[in-house]
Amino acid sequence: MAHQLHATCIAACDQCAVACHHCSTACLQEQDVKMMARCIALDMDCAAICQLASAAMARGSEHVHAICALCADICDACADECGKHTMDHCLACAEACRRCAQECRRMAQSPQATSTRSTSEHGH
Structure with missing residues (x-):
């Protein structure tokens, strides 16, 4: 199954x-929030694409290569x-x-990514 692979x-x-969710929330608590605006925006984008990529891999999406490359x-x-930034939450997020x-x-880049589509699709 795709999620195991x-x-x-x-x-x-x-x-x-x-x-990323933690970092964006913590950035909002920083003294100079305006200085953290790009960090917060990227945290939000990154969290969203990571969640999409995770779901795409779990279901064996045919678009998994493109989604993971963008991610x-x-x-x-x-x-x-x-x-x-020097804050712990930013450094942990960067890692x-x-x-x-x-x-x-x-x-x-994995050739297996395209062969993970569920055979249940063909049974509809």
Whole structure:
């Protein structure tokens, strides 16, 4: 099943989404919220694409290569931005984003990603 085949990448996406949600919320509590605007926006984008990628892999979507490639790019952007800040939540988020980007790139290039479509589709 697709979710078992891609368990490592799904876990990285799920962990990244949680880290991004936490980071965006913590950034809103910072003294200079305006300075954190790009970080917050990227956290939100990254969490959303990570959740989409996780779900796409779990169901064996035919678009998983494209979704994971985009997820990796957005994770890289988020990691770069979060890495500019010294707060613990930003640094933890940057690390989760880097790990997710690496797993998503591996997933996007995997030849198995296209062969994971559920056979139940053909039974409808």
